[in-house]
Amino acid sequence: MDNISKKKESGKNKKKMLIKILCWIFFICIVLILNIVAINLNIVLKEKNKILSTEEASNLNADCIIVLGAGIRKDNTPTWILEDRLIVADKLYKNGAAKKLLMSGDHGSQEHNEVRVMRDYSLNEGVPIEDIFMDHAGFETYDTMYRAKEVFGAKKVIIVTQEYHMYRALYIADKLGLDAYGVTSDLRFYSKKMVYWKFREYFARVKSFIKCITKPEPKYLGSPIDLKASGTVTNDEE
Incomplete structure (x- = not known):
C-alpha cells in the first residue's frame, strides 16, 4: 500500500473514531437529560398533593411553620420573595396552624443577618418574640430541614415558600423523616429572573x-433547642 492509500485509510479510521466518540457523547447527554427529567417528575408528582391552601393548613396543628430565607436588601429589609413568605407565614400563625415560627436563613456574618430581618418583620406584624425561633445556619434547604428535625425537634411542619421551590423543600423534608406540608407564597410578580430560577x-x-x-450532616448542627420553650433562646443580640 502506497503512502497516499495509507493516508486515506488513516483518515477514514479517524473519521470513524470521531463519529463513534460523538455518538457516545450524544448517548450520555440523552441519558443525563432523561435522568434529570425523571428525578424532577418524581419529586413534583410525589409532593404536589402535600401543597395546601392557607385555610386547609390552618387545621394541621403543626409543631412549627418553617419560613425559608430568600435574601435581604442592603437596607436590611426582606426581598419581595422573602416578604411574601413572611406574610403567608404570619397569616398561618394567626390562624392557629402552628404555635411557633421557625425562621431559617443565612447568618453567615455580622453584616448579613437574614434571620434577624425575618424575625423583626414578624415582630412588627404582631407575632410575640417568644414564638419566633431563629435558625442561623439555614444556608440551604437541606440544612434547614435537617436542623428542623435534629436540632429543633420538629416532627410535623408547614413549609412556606414559592411553588417552584416548594416541591424540593417538601421532598427533602419527607426524606429526612418530617411530616411536612406546604403553603405557597406566590403573591406577586417578582422578576424576569424567575425563568432562570425555575430553570436552575x-x-x-x-x-x-x-x-x-x-444524608450528610449540614454544615452546622449544634445542640438541641426545644420548640416548646421561648424563641428568645435563639436571639443573637449581645
Missing part, C-alpha cells in the same frame, strides 16, 4: 435527590 431549580432538585440518598 431543575438541577437543584437533582442535587437534593442525591443528598437525600447519602
